[in-house]
Amino acid sequence: MPKLWNETIETHRRAVRDAILNTTAELTAEHGLRSVTMSQIAENAGIGRATLYKYFPDVEAILLAWHDRQITEHLRQLAEVRDQTDGAGEQLEAVLRAFAHISRQSRGHHGTELSAFLHRDERVVRAQQRLHGMIRDLVSEGAQTGVFRDDIAPDELATYCLHALTAAAALPSEAAANRLVTVTLSGLRDGHPTPDDRRPTSRHQHQERHTERSGH
Amino acid sequence: MPKLWNETIETHRRAVRDAILNTTAELTAEHGLRSVTMSQIAENAGIGRATLYKYFPDVEAILLAWHDRQITEHLRQLAEVRDQTDGAGEQLEAVLRAFAHISRQSRGHHGTELSAFLHRDERVVRAQQRLHGMIRDLVSEGAQTGVFRDDIAPDELATYCLHALTAAAALPSEAAANRLVTVTLSGLRDGHPTPDDRRPTSRHQHQERHTERSGH
Numbered sequence: 001m002p003k004l005w006n007e008t009i010e011t012h013r014r015a016v017r018d019a020i021l022n023t024t025a026e027l028t029a030e031h032g033l034r035s036v037t038m039s040q041i042a043e044n045a046g047i048g049r050a051t052l053y054k055y056f057p058d059v060e061a062i063l064l065a066w067h068d069r070q071i072t073e074h075l076r077q078l079a080e081v082r083d084q085t086d087g088a089g090e091q092l093e094a095v096l097r098a099f100a101h102i103s104r105q106s107r108g109h110h111g112t113e114l115s116a117f118l119h120r121d122e123r124v125v126r127a128q129q130r131l132h133g134m135i136r137d138l139v140s141e142g143a144q145t146g147v148f149r150d151d152i153a154p155d156e157l158a159t160y161c162l163h164a165l166t167a168a169a170a171l172p173s174e175a176a177a178n179r180l181v182t183v184t185l186s187g188l189r190d191g192h193p194t195p196d197d198r199r200p201t202s203r204h205q206h207q208e209r210h211t212e213r214s215g216h
Numbered sequence: 217m218p219k220l221w222n223e224t225i226e227t228h229r230r231a232v233r234d235a236i237l238n239t240t241a242e243l244t245a246e247h248g249l250r251s252v253t254m255s256q257i258a259e260n261a262g263i264g265r266a267t268l269y270k271y272f273p274d275v276e277a278i279l280l281a282w283h284d285r286q287i288t289e290h291l292r293q294l295a296e297v298r299d300q301t302d303g304a305g306e307q308l309e310a311v312l313r314a315f316a317h318i319s320r321q322s323r324g325h326h327g328t329e330l331s332a333f334l335h336r337d338e339r340v341v342r343a344q345q346r347l348h349g350m351i352r353d354l355v356s357e358g359a360q361t362g363v364f365r366d367d368i369a370p371d372e373l374a375t376y377c378l379h380a381l382t383a384a385a386a387l388p389s390e391a392a393a394n395r396l397v398t399v400t401l402s403g404l405r406d407g408h409p410t411p412d413d414r415r416p417t418s419r420h421q422h423q424e425r426h427t428e429r430s431g432h
Contacts (some may be wrong), residue, residue: 024394090402148403152395159383160399170371179368183376187403197304 019045019057021066028063034113052129060117067118071127074102078134088142095138096161100168100177107169134156139188143198149190157188236271237282244279249330255273283334287343290318294350305363308354309401312377315347316384316393318341323385348374355404365406374403 023045027036036059042052045182054060078095085094118124142148148157164184168177218378239261243252252275260267272278301310334340352374358364364373381399384393 014332020383049302120259149399156392156395157399159386160380160396163383164376164380164403165402166382167375171373174374176236179372180376182404183373183403184380185403186406187380187399187401190399190402190405191405 004054016045016047016051017065018064019047020052021069024059024062025066028059030116030207031143033063033117035164063114063118064121064123067121068123070106071123075127075130078131082134082138088138088145089147090141092135092138092148092188093181095134096181096184097178098163100165100181101174103165103168104171104174113204132162135161142188148188153188160184160187201211230259232263232267233281235263236268236278236384240275240278240386241282244330249275249279249333269347275419279330279334280337280339283337284320284339287329287339290344291346293318295346298350298354303353303363304358304361308358308364310349310399311354311396312381313394313401314398316381317390319384320380320387320390320393344378348378349374350378358404363408364404365408376400376403 006166024036024041027040027044036051039049040060041062042049056065058129080097081094081098082091085091136154139148139157139161140154142195143150143154161184164187165180167180171177171180236257240252243260253266253423254268254275256274257278258265261268272281291305292346294314295300297310297314298307301307350371355364355373355377359366377400381396383396387393387396409410
């Protein structure tokens with residue numbers, strides 16, 4: 001078979017798969033995890049039941065695949081936000097705000113039962129570890145340049161961040177979620193100046209006790 | 217029947233009930249939620265099966281009663297810690313340290329399955345609301361006396377505290393849990409002085425912007 005044909009097949013398969021994932025996520029959000037059947041999914045996705053079973057063995061497998069796609073996309077978004085910003089302090093702030101936003105959006109999708117089911121998945125644990133690593137590295141960088149506290153290990157501070165931000169899902173507004181990020185960052189700064197406090201001319205002289213080590 | 221007899225009966229019933237709760241908690245922690253039977257519980261508590269069924273219909277009912285007793289005791293401990301300390305800043309610190317300690321102790325008892333089962337209980341929600349109220353009141357008092365930030369509502373700050381401290385259960389040591397409390401409190405202080413920073417002679421002059429409102 002020519003390569004082009006394989007690519008066409010692959011594109012088609014991905015489109016069908018995406019349609020199955022989207023349809024299942026919508027049906028589950030609407031009717032609950034237990035009441036959605038493979039027949040309903042096939043019908044709503046506009047494919048035959050036999051075709052559906054060629055892709056997935058059951059509803060739970062579809063939901064896990066959907067969740068995996070969501071997680072991958074969210075990690076990609078957070079890495080993008082980080083890379084579009086300069087300076088560890090500003091980068092961490094941008095990442096935490098984006099994460100709080102994602103947490104708030106995701107809660108609409110998840111019933112308690114669905115959420116409990118999905119979070120037993122190992123892939124969630126691995127994604128949380130990657131996110132934890134991303135935050136830890138930014139905290140570590142910020143501690144070295146004097147924007148974050150350095151009396152507590154970055155690893156522990158990252159754990160603190162992630163747990164504090166789980167509150168975002170329960171907050172009533174984006175504004176409240178932003179205030180949560182502000183408070184959480186205050187915990188990391190512990191009186192170290194925020195970017196707003198620094199005058200441009202004295203940007204690198206604000207933390208005397210860090211001057212020697214960070215080489216400013 | 218004379219009153220004394222009733223009291224004796226009541227004391228006996230409470231002792232049997234406590235023995236049932238303790239035994240069930242131990243067996244569940246050891247063998248898991250699903251594998252513990254009413255017969256095992258009766259045997260380990262040193263009572264007959266018929267007696268056990270006069271107290272509780274099934275294992276789940278016993279576990280819920282046990283958890284209810286734990287929650288009530290923990291809330292009592294936290295209120296006691298608060299009342300034995302002076303000043304909202306110090307009180308909140310003491311309460312959060314005690315709560316982090318309790319969270320760490322409780323994790324040993326809970327398998328994931330047991331924990332998930334117990335936390336579906338409504339009483340847990342009510343207990344969390346009471347704890348939230350306790351923290352909110354201390355934050356509010358501290359904001360008025362200038363030890364905590366006042367740019368964000370005490371209610372939101374209490375939500376932040378409780379979520380941040382859920383990290384305690386996952387931390388490897390009491391020392392790490394104490395550092396978590398320190399970071400969490402930094403978020404509430406946002407550069408407002410800690411008790412250690414204040415000289416005794418200037419205890420009430422340290423926060424000029426709060427002087428008027430709080431009447432110092």
